[in-house]
Amino acid sequence: MTQAAAHTLPGGRGFYDEPGRHTGIRGWIFSTDHKRIGLLYLGSMSVFFLTALTLGVLMRLEMLSPGKTIVEPQTYNTFFTLHGIMMIFLFIIPGLPAVFGNFLLPIMIGAKDVFFPRLNLLSWWLFMIGGLLALASVFFPGGAADTGWTFYVPYSVRTSTNVLPALIAAFILGFSSILTGLNFVTTIHRMRAPGMDWFRMPLFVWSLYATAWIQILATPIVGITLLLVAVERMFGVGIFDPALGGDPVLFQHLFWIYSHPAVYIMVLPGLGVVSEILPVFARRTIFGYKFIAYSSLAIAFLGSLVWAHHMFTVGMSNTGMFVFSLLTFLVSIPxxxxxxxxxxxxxxxxxxxxxxxxxxxSFIIQFSIGGFTGLMLGALAVNIHVQDTYFVVGHFHYVMFGGTGFGLFAAMHYWFPKMFGRMYKKGPAVVAWALTTLGFNMLYFPFLILGYMGMPRRYYDYLPEYQSVHVVATVGSWVLALGVIILIVNLLVSLRRGAIAPANPWGGKTLEWTVPSPPPMENFDTIPTVTTGPYDYSEYEQRSAEHP
Amino acid sequence: MFTGSSPFADYVDATFLLIVGISSLVLLGLVVAMIYFLFRYSRKRNPHPTNIEGNVPLEVAWTVIPLVLFMGMFYMGWEGYSRMSEVPDNAVPIHVTARMWTWTFEYPNGLQTDTLFVPVQQPIKLSLTSMDVNHSMYIPAFRIKKDVIPNRTNVMWFSTPEPRSYDIACAEYCGLRHAYMYTKVVAMTPEAFDQWYRARSAKASKDYAPLRSAAPAR
Incomplete structure (x- = not known):
């Protein structure tokens, strides 16, 4: 579809015109051009996202009434497992870095491509292999995994469902993530244009840089951990399985040593998108550039030290509880x-x-609510009550969807003209924004209430006193889904019918707006020399008498 | 709703409401500032922006003030948790065994039940272990929860003042019937409990000794 759209562009079709050595579909799946790879991720991730979203809507439908509404308990358990695995490993972890990082990072720092273009293509292939394996596991005999996305031992070594393919899929996806991180760190260190010193980098690049380090350092731990669960399932060596003398709590530590930093892999690029988009539409420089840049690094660092706050009810020493709670409050500061x-x-x-x-x-407000609920979870006494309830589910959907998800929607609407050379219709985009914001809050705010009332998560059935709140949330899920459909249809229609986009429709100052929309092959005719910071809007200021 | 139902309930609720209160104020401030700026500095009203690069005293202020508030919240959370972790000496020990998807409570004399009967006012020390996968014992009304893990004994305690019953849920996903792993804790007056305990012990041919005295050795 993108190709078809490109063919109708009158003024140059940019990189769409130059598929490289191959043509047709092979011009995409074997292309080492960072822009094509970014769009490959966009296409494949959208499919995974919509699948997982559908599962989410079905789960909400099941929660409409107590007892059976549409599916049996086993099906429901596979629904929340697949919803989690797909949303986390196939959508929100690759998410912004793989799509917008790939497409834009080289252009934003004035480079022709990433440092390792072939490794970049390999990352996408690994992503697809892992993603398709996870999807295929649903159809293998034994049925889809029903462990929850956290694969907690001993349940994950006991259940007869297809946990093994899901584990191996997550392992492969981990490599995709590590290689992307490696590529971005190298690219940022080695390929910045002349004059693009560290503090002239766009803040989205800073956030990708912090994210990439977490990807490189933390992902190998989950890779090994999931592999050990696979080994435990196949050979029963007794690392995690208590029946063989193993320690199930060890698994939780290893799992969260990665998976907590991973939530920052998910959210940091979203924070970067906010810092990137705000100055353009406020037409002024960002407030506190260095504080924002350094806070990304602080989050990446402190975020690596707080993993056990996912385990406050596991039976830790009081020293452990004290330290992990304290560090959790500190990581809220940046x-x-x-x-x-x-x-x-x-x-x-x-x-x-x-x-x-x-x-x-919407991102800023929802991310703030996510942060405030994080404070409530960080306070030990409150955590004990709401741990493993809907409160936690509400909290992380506020951060992940209300934050990163909306950051992705914002990024789509901001960079769409650059990527596809077309504008979208503003009216439907505003309607989509209103519906997604309304639906999102109607869906997830009730979760916080349910959680404090005492409704545990991952429950197929619930006590009658929770029903009225569940009904509100389920209706919210319909509003949200409608908003997402309008959003996607509007963008898809605009691929073909949208007005031709100028090089710089929003008046952005970062380098991607200096090249045509869509950008040409290799981005720049001549590598630019950077002389100012990324958000220099001084030309719009009122000229005063002293400085005409 | 559950005021005073356990030694922790009021404290947890107060801590929660305090953080909710502070958060709501800050959120309100953020939203009001945002909406005011959007209105006051719209492109129509303010065609010429002012480029303010930053302000170090402000940065320090909004680093230090949250830090102080957060440390207060941290301390309240820690203080509340300390109370949960300090089991009184006179607590009566009851062993809890979880398996997919039931609870078993074992009293000092070996009596086993599937519902937790306790006398009011009496501190109860629960020793938790699992026969199969991870579970988590959760009494929402008491604001307490502890994971129940195989090969491991976790401890949790409570006491409750009123003779009434509350739900016990499993909070750690444990498979097909996880959502149905509910039972109840039934608090009885000391006299009623004694009567029940004596009768049930006799029926199960267990020796009877009153529960309310200092914890018997096991």
Missing amino acids: SAIKVFNWIATLYKGSIALEPPLLFIL
Whole structure:
């Protein structure tokens, strides 16, 4: 579809014109061009996202009434397992870095491609192999995995369902993530254009840099851990299985040593998107550039030290509880700093309420609610009550979907003209924003209430007193789904019918807006020389008498 | 709703409401500032922006003030948890065994039940272990929860003042009937409990000794 769209563009079709050595579909799946790889990820991730979203909507439908509504308990258990595995490993971890990082990172730092283009293509292939294996496991005899995305031992070595393919899929996906991280760190260190020193880098690049380090350092741990679970299932060596003298709590530690930093892999690029989009539509420089840049690194560092806050009810020593709770509160500080700087960036701006900014505003509020509920979870006494309830589910959907998900919607609406050379219709985009924001909050705010009322998560059935709140959440899921459908249809229609996009429709100052839409092969005719910071909007200021 | 149902319930709720209160105020401030800026500095009203690069005193303020607030929240959370982790000396030990998908409670004399009967006011120390996969014993009304893990004995305690019953749920996903792994904790007056305990012990041919005295050795 993207190719078809490109063919109708009158003024140059950019990189779409140059498939390289291969043509047709092979011009895509064997292309080492970072832009084509970014779009490959976009296409494949969208399929995984919509599948997992459908599972989510079905889960909400099941929760409409107590007892059986549409499916049996075993089916429901596979639904939340697949929803989690696909949303986390196939959508939100690769998410922004794989699509927008790939497409934009080289252009934003003034490079022709990433440092290792072939490794980049390999990363996508690994991603597809892992993703398809995870999907295929549903159809193998034995049935889809029913462990939850966390694969907690001993259940994951006991259940007869297809846990093994899911584990191996997650292992392969891990490699895709590590290689992408490696590629981005190298690219940022080695390929910046002349004059693009560290503090002239766009903040999205800073966030990708912090993310890439977590991908490189933390992902191998989950890879090994999941492999050990596979070994345990096949050979019963007794590492985690208590029946063989193993320790199931060891698994949880190893799992969260990765999976907590992983939530920052998921959210940091979203934070970067906010910092990137706000100045453009406020038409002024970002407030506190260095504080925002350093806070990304602080999050990456502190975020590696708080994993056991997922395990406060596991029976840890009081020293462990004390330390992990304290560190959890500390990691909230850099996130708070970002939020305050974002709001301050609107101060004395010249603000245009375009769709990308609308999604960003929803992001800031929802991410803040995610952060506040994180404080409640960080406080030990409260955590004991709400751990493993809907409160936790509500909290992480506020951060992951309300944050990163909306960041992705914002990024789609911001960079769409650059990627496809077309504008989209503003009206439907605003309607999609209103519906997704309304539906999202209607769906997940009730989760916080349910959790504090005492409804545990991963429950097929529930006590009658929870029903009224569940009904509100389920109706919210319909509003949200409708919003997502309108959003996607609007963008798909615009691929063919949208007005031709200029090189710089929003008045952005970063390098990707200096090249045509869509960008040409190898991005730049001549590598630019950078002389200012990324958000220099001084030309719009009122000229005063002293400085005409 | 569950005011005073356990020694922790009020404290947990107070800590929660305090954080909710502070968070709501800050959120309100953020939203009001955001909406005001969007309105006041719209491109129509303010065609010429002012480029403010930052402000170090402000950055320090919004680093230090949250830090102080967060440390307060941390301390309250820790203080509340300390109370949960300090089992009183006179607590009566009851062994809890979880298996897919039932609970078994074993009293000091060996009496086993599937519902947890306790006398009011009496501190109860639960020693938790699992026969198969991970479970988690959760009494929402008491605001307490502890994972129940094979090959491991976790401890949790409570006491409750009123003779009434509360739900016990499993909070750690444990397979097909996870959502049905509910039972109840039934608090009885000391006299009623004694009567029940004596009768049930006799029926199960276990020796009877009153529960409320200092914890008997096991």
